[in-house]
Amino acid sequence: MAEEIIGGYRLQNLMMTGQTSQVWEVVELSSHRHFAMKLLLPEHAVVPEHRRLLLHEANVGKQLAHPNIIRIVNVHSDPKNPYFVMEFFPGGSMRLRLMRKQHDFIREHALSICKQTATALAFMNAKGWVHRDIKLDNILVSSAGDVRLIDFALAQRVERPGFLSKFFRRKSRVMGTRSYMSPEQIRGEPLDGRADIYSFGATCYELVTNRPPFTGSSAQDLLTKHITEKPASPRVHNPDVTEEFAELILHMLQKKREQRPKDFHEVLMRLKTIRIFKSVEAKPGQGA
Numbered sequence: 001m002a003e004e005i006i007g008g009y010r011l012q013n014l015m016m017t018g019q020t021s022q023v024w025e026v027v028e029l030s031s032h033r034h035f036a037m038k039l040l041l042p043e044h045a046v047v048p049e050h051r052r053l054l055l056h057e058a059n060v061g062k063q064l065a066h067p068n069i070i071r072i073v074n075v076h077s078d079p080k081n082p083y084f085v086m087e088f089f090p091g092g093s094m095r096l097r098l099m100r101k102q103h104d105f106i107r108e109h110a111l112s113i114c115k116q117t118a119t120a121l122a123f124m125n126a127k128g129w130v131h132r133d134i135k136l137d138n139i140l141v142s143s144a145g146d147v148r149l150i151d152f153a154l155a156q157r158v159e160r161p162g163f164l165s166k167f168f169r170r171k172s173r174v175m176g177t178r179s180y181m182s183p184e185q186i187r188g189e190p191l192d193g194r195a196d197i198y199s200f201g202a203t204c205y206e207l208v209t210n211r212p213p214f215t216g217s218s219a220q221d222l223l224t225k226h227i228t229e230k231p232a233s234p235r236v237h238n239p240d241v242t243e244e245f246a247e248l249i250l251h252m253l254q255k256k257r258e259q260r261p262k263d264f265h266e267v268l269m270r271l272k273t274i275r276i277f278k279s280v281e282a283k284p285g286q287g288a
Helices: 048-062 094-099 103-126 163-168 193-209 219-228 243-252 264-271
Strands: 009-017 021-028 034-040 072-076 083-087 139-141 147-149
Touching: 009 034, 034 048, 048 072, 048 083, 094 103, 094 139, 094 193, 103 139, 103 147, 103 193, 103 264, 193 243, 193 264, 243 264
Parallel strands: none
Antiparallel strands: 009 021, 021 034, 034 083, 072 083, 139 147
């Protein structure tokens, strides 16, 4: 097969195929540097909504220059075949590491992964964005334990509460991944960073127990549980989880946003003083 070149980049290795897009490792012909390119599958490139989401993801990502957020290098908004180029970050997602049962790696790096992800989200929320799709699939982790947050297709501006907004705002279209969605996201209400805190809590729950906080017999059953059911402590599924971390997860999973940590800075302050697993020794300067 002849090598394919798009916009001065040679497609080298297919890294991931999603529902509507692919991510390729590419080589820039002019510099021989390696990057990653996200482009729509041919059957989806003709769908305006899919093109809009791809470019939205790229344009949000360009605004978020942070060591723990994937760096967007170049956006090509061709109306027929849009794509964007980002830093090449090998290592795969946390979902992949969990599926591959890399339990020792997860135990060793879990605290650092949680801190780095929370730091990225604190930055994103401070920039006025809610991610809306925090899950293990969207947290890349290198073999050294470095984190990059990805996928801003569903990112939404934080809505500032105001007198007029109550009367004129349209109800949000409910989008996200059902196992991680906050009650207010499910209801299509205005969102702030505390919706990401809920999703991060659900993600941490799955990281340490290998299962999300809720499962349902149907999509509707699952969404109803997020709104009405109290999650079991992660310690029920993994007794090695410390009491302090279990409490933090349940605090992040409160149904009412006012009862969760007020922002990711508060989450980070808590993470500074606790351990995640009893079997992992505390490092100097870390909570015992």
